[in-house]
Amino acid sequence: MNQVVFLVDVDNTLLDNDHIQADIKAHLERQYGAACRDRYWAILDDLFVELGYRDYLGALQRYRVEHPQDMHLLSMSSFLVDYPFANRLYPGSLDVLERLRQWGPTVLLTDGDVVFQPRKVERSGLSEAVNAHVLIYIHKELALDDVASRYPALHYVLVDDKPRILAAVKEAWGSRVTTIFPRQGQYAHDAKALASFTPDVTVDRIGDLLDCDLGRLLAAIPQLEAVRR
Incomplete structure (x- = not known):
């Protein structure tokens, strides 16, 4: 005790974390366009309501289900996993x-x-x-x-x-x-x-x-x- x-x-x-989210949005828009950014974030918000936390990788998987031929988007997982979190302390x-x-x-x-x-x-x-x-x-x-x-x-x-x-x-x-x-x-x-x-x-x-x-x-x-x- x-x-x-x-x-x-x-x-x-x-x-x-607000800065991290802003970086993710900026990267999505820069690499994949505003429409992709907005759709991904809408899925992320839906998952937040469903799960109670933000499931970034889960949202990416759901987005892929909607766009199964988009091979370019697969690199987004590396951006998320390798993000320099220590810079945002x-x-x-x-x-x-x-x-x-x-x-x-x-x-x-x-x-x-x-x-x-x-x-x-x-x-x-x-x-x-x-x-x-x-x-x-x-x-x-x-x-x-x-x-x-x-x-x-x-x-x-x-x-x-x-x-x-x-x-x-x-x-x-x-x-x-x-x-x-x-x-x-x-x-x-x-x-x-x-x-x-x-x-x-x-x-x-x-x-x-x-x-x-x-x-x-x-x-x-x-x-x-x-x-x-």
């Missing part, structure tokens, strides 16, 4: 993970498919930064029992850019979790989501956590204070 475990999201928390991301590890076990907690998301985590250097402590679910907010069984702790600190996820985990775990919201990416200014939930801590950028007094934050957690006594 750990005193505290840090759970850190990947997309738009440690990694600029937010400033300070790796330093933040290193600092969190000084306070307790630090785990990447993310959603995604079984090929592209692990590849992203590995090639970005994030997996190595947390000694391969990586959990990838379809819906992570529905897998909290599994998270707790793998990394039991008196308290959890969750860092995530999505207010919806923070709210769901807070509802499930209550005072057992401290929620930290880095205001980055497409959800940073979601007025509706932010109005319905107030995180315990809000920072403008993930790198700002380097300036946070984690000792003071942890000292204010009742469960941990009781252990110290």
Whole structure:
């Protein structure tokens, strides 16, 4: 039983996923045309509604079913798999993970498919930064029992850019979790989501956590204070 475990999201928390998406769109348009780009993205959005996460390779396969004679498109899989994810880390991301590890076990907690998301985590250097402590679910907010069984702790600190996820985990775990919201990416200014939930801590950028007094934050957690006594 750990005193505290840090759970850190990947997309738009440690990694600029909006930039990655923009690069994918630009590559599709440049290599295959605007019509291809728009159709691929429509399929990707449909899969997101169906699956709950963005299945980039699955969308490519569905597009191929619609265009079985398009051999040129096959090279798109190489672009996705070989994308330089490390170039899209937010400033300070790796330093933040290193600092969190000084306070307790630090785990990447993310959603995604079984090929592209692990590849992203590995090639970005994030997996190595947390000694391969990586959990990838379809819906992570529905897998909290599994998270707790793998990394039991008196308290959890969750860092995530999505207010919806923070709210769901807070509802499930209550005072057992401290929620930290880095205001980055497409959800940073979601007025509706932010109005319905107030995180315990809000920072403008993930790198700002380097300036946070984690000792003071942890000292204010009742469960941990009781252990110290």
